[in-house]
Amino acid sequence: MVTSYEGDIGRWEDWQRAYRWGALLIRPPDPPLTQVNALRAKLDPRGQSICETHISLTIPFPGPLSEAHWRELESIASDIQPFSIHYGPLMNYLPHPGVCLAIEPQEELDRLRAALEAASVFEGAPARKYPFSAHMTIAEFISVEQTESLMGELADLAPKGVFACTALCYVVPDADFHFTERRRLHLAH
Numbered sequence: 361m362v363t364s365y366e367g368d369i370g371r372w373e374d375w376q377r378a379y380r381w382g383a384l385l386i387r388p389p390d391p392p393l394t395q396v397n398a399l400r401a402k403l404d405p406r407g408q409s410i411c412e413t414h415i416s417l418t419i420p421f422p423g424p425l426s427e428a429h430w431r432e433l434e435s436i437a438s439d440i441q442p443f444s445i446h447y448g449p450l451m452n453y454l455p456h457p458g459v460c461l462a463i464e465p466q467e468e469l470d471r472l473r474a475a476l477e478a479a480s481v482f483e484g485a486p487a488r489k490y491p492f493s494a495h496m497t498i499a500e501f502i503s504v505e506q507t508e509s510l511m512g513e514l515a516d517l518a519p520k521g522v523f524a525c526t527a528l529c530y531v532v533p534d535a536d537f538h539f540t541e542r543r544r545l546h547l548a549h
Contacts, residue, residue, distance in 0.1 A: 362425045363542040366535050378486070381421040382532035384433075384476060384545065385414040388496070388523050392447055395519045396461070396496060403459075403510065404499035411539040415445070415463055415494050417473050417528060422485040425530070429481040430543065436475050437528060437545040443468050447496055448520025450511060457507045461518060463494040470494075476528075 369377055387393065393413050400408035425433075446464040453460075463469065470492055477485075498518070499510060527546045531539040 362427060362430045362530075363532055365424055365532060368535065371535075372537055376533070376537050379420045379533055379537075379539075381424050382530055382539070382542065383416065383420045384418040384528045384530055385411075385416050386445070386525055387412065387414050387529045387541070388445070388447065392496070392519055392521060392523060396498060399498050399514070399518075404497075404501055406501045407497060407499065410533075410537060411531065413496060414529070414531075415469075415496050417469070417494075418476050419482070419485055419488050421481060422483075423481070425481060429479070432479050432481070433476060433545055436479060437547055438549075440472055440475065440547050442524055442526040442547045444522050445469075445525045446522050448518055450498075450514055450518040451495065452507050452511060453493075454504065454507060457502050457504045458497065458500040459502070459507055459510045459514065460495040460497045460500075461520075463496055466494055 363382075365381060369380055372380075388396070396413040397408065400413060443465070447461045449462055451460055451462045452458060473492055476482075498514070499506070502510070525547070527544050529541045530543040530545065532542050533539050
């Protein structure tokens with residue numbers, strides 16, 4: 361196996377159990393990492409305690425990763441050229457509560473996601489519940505009313521910019537359901 365995994369998940373909520381084996385995500389560099397982490401810590405401390413600022417990419421892995429799985433994922437990632445990610449403006453998915461930053465280019469991110477999810481480690485994985493829509497969450501464990509309020513409050517404060525996507529993070533939750541980076545997949549050099 362490429363890392364250790366939590367053995368006792370009895371305290372986890374049902375939705376959390378699907379993430380036992382981790383997932384691949386994009387972690388932005390500074391300044392957006394620090395800026396969005398600060399907003400999350402203030403507006404959604406529960407979400408922030410689970411995982412630092414990120415862009416979710418793949419569905420959760422359906423089982424532990426072996427070294428062979430990791431080599432296959434490295435091979436897929438090494439065939440994909442780095443690209444620029446644009447973050448902002450603010451958006452939401454009402455009627456589902458939450459506030460996030462829009463992410464572009466969706467098409468490029470979807471190609472990357474589809475290539476990775478075609479790896480053998482994802483065979484037999486449960487289907488994605490919602491269509492893939494890349495975003496950077498600011499607050500998700502909030503109400504519809506809080507969502508509407510934050511959209512106005514953050515309209516002129518939410519960060520916007522561009523960063524280079526050159527690598528992906530493999531993150532896995534610990535006993536307290538806090539995700540930590542275990543390995544990194546690098547895109548083509």
